[in-house]
Amino acid sequence: MKAWWWAHRKALFSGLRNLLRQPFALLLTLSMIGVALALPTLLWVMLSNGERVVARLPVQPQLTLFLKPEVSADTARQLQKQIEASSGVKVQWIGREAAFKDLIGRANLAELGDALPDNPLPDALVLQFADPAAPAQQQAQWAARPEVAEVVHDAAWVERLVAITQLGRSLIGWLSALLAIGLLVVMGNTVRLQILLRRDEIEVSRLIGATRAFIRRPFLYFAGLQGMLGGATAWGITALATWQLSAPVLHLARLYGTELTLAYLPWWQGLLLMAAAGVLAWLGAWVAVTRHLLQLDHR
CATH class of the missing domain: 3.30.70.3040 (Alpha-Beta Plaits)
Structure with a gap:
C-alpha cells in the first residue's frame, strides 16, 4: 500500500513539475480549454435562468x-x-x-x-x-x-417557451459532446508532444523493466491536472460572463415590469465541470501513451 501511494505521489509531482516548466504553453492550453468549455457552460447557465423564469409564470389552462x-x-x-x-x-x-x-x-x-x-x-x-x-x-x-x-x-406561448428550452438542452448536449471529443484530441496531441520530449527517458525506463503503468502514470497526472485547471478556467469565464450580463438583463426585465437576477453556476456543477474536464483529459492522455507504447512494442 505504501509503495502504491509513493508511486502515485511521485507521478503527481512529476506531472505538476512538467506543467510549471512551460508556463506559456500551459497558459495557452488552459485558455483554449477554458474558452471551449465555457461556451456550453454559459449556454447552460442562461438556459437554467430561462427555465427558472418560465417556471414562475402564472400558467392556467x-x-x-x-x-x-x-x-x-x-x-x-x-x-x-x-x-x-x-x-x-x-x-x-x-x-x-x-x-x-x-x-x-x-x-x-x-x-x-x-x-x-x-x-x-x-x-x-x-x-x-x-x-x-x-x-x-x-x-x-x-x-x-x-x-x-x-x-x-x-398558455400556448408558454408551451412554446418550454419547447424552446427543451430544444436548447438538446443543442447544448450535442455541443458538449463535440467539444468533449475535441478536448480528447487536444489533450492527446499535447501528451504526444510530452512523449516526444521524454522519448529517451521512456526507452531507458523500458530497458530497466518499468511497467506500462509506471511509464504512463506521470503523463496521466499531467493531462488530468491540465484538464481540471482548464475546467476551473471555464468556470471562471462563465462566472465573469454571468456577472457582466446581470446588469443588462436586470435593466431589460425592469422595462417589462419584473425583476430578474441571473443565478450563477452552482458550486457543485462547477466542481463537476472540473472533474469532467479532468477525466476527459486523462482519457486522452491514456490513449496517446498506450498507442505510443504499442508502437514501441512492435519495433
Missing part, C-alpha cells in the same frame, strides 16, 4: 374568446351562461370598457387613451379549464361559434 364588435353585452352575458351550463367550465366575462381601462392603467398609456376616438378592444369571454389539455382540444370548437371573432390559447 384557459381560452379567451374575443367576440365580434356587433355582439352586444346582453348577448355576451347569455353566451356566458350557455357555455357554463353546457360544458361546466368557469367563464368570466370581460367588457370592452373594463378591459380598456385596465390596459390604460397598467401600461400608463393615459395620453394614448385620450387620443383614440373609440375603444378598439372587443368584449371577451375567458374560459378556465381544469384539464390542461382541454384548451388545445376545444379551441377549434369555440372558434366556429358565430359570435366569436378570434380564439386565443393563453
Whole structure:
C-alpha cells in the first residue's frame, strides 16, 4: 500500500513539475480549454435562468374568446351562461370598457387613451379549464361559434417557451459532446508532444523493466491536472460572463415590469465541470501513451 501511494505521489509531482516548466504553453492550453468549455457552460447557465423564469409564470389552462364588435353585452352575458351550463367550465366575462381601462392603467398609456376616438378592444369571454389539455382540444370548437371573432390559447406561448428550452438542452448536449471529443484530441496531441520530449527517458525506463503503468502514470497526472485547471478556467469565464450580463438583463426585465437576477453556476456543477474536464483529459492522455507504447512494442 505504501509503495502504491509513493508511486502515485511521485507521478503527481512529476506531472505538476512538467506543467510549471512551460508556463506559456500551459497558459495557452488552459485558455483554449477554458474558452471551449465555457461556451456550453454559459449556454447552460442562461438556459437554467430561462427555465427558472418560465417556471414562475402564472400558467392556467384557459381560452379567451374575443367576440365580434356587433355582439352586444346582453348577448355576451347569455353566451356566458350557455357555455357554463353546457360544458361546466368557469367563464368570466370581460367588457370592452373594463378591459380598456385596465390596459390604460397598467401600461400608463393615459395620453394614448385620450387620443383614440373609440375603444378598439372587443368584449371577451375567458374560459378556465381544469384539464390542461382541454384548451388545445376545444379551441377549434369555440372558434366556429358565430359570435366569436378570434380564439386565443393563453398558455400556448408558454408551451412554446418550454419547447424552446427543451430544444436548447438538446443543442447544448450535442455541443458538449463535440467539444468533449475535441478536448480528447487536444489533450492527446499535447501528451504526444510530452512523449516526444521524454522519448529517451521512456526507452531507458523500458530497458530497466518499468511497467506500462509506471511509464504512463506521470503523463496521466499531467493531462488530468491540465484538464481540471482548464475546467476551473471555464468556470471562471462563465462566472465573469454571468456577472457582466446581470446588469443588462436586470435593466431589460425592469422595462417589462419584473425583476430578474441571473443565478450563477452552482458550486457543485462547477466542481463537476472540473472533474469532467479532468477525466476527459486523462482519457486522452491514456490513449496517446498506450498507442505510443504499442508502437514501441512492435519495433
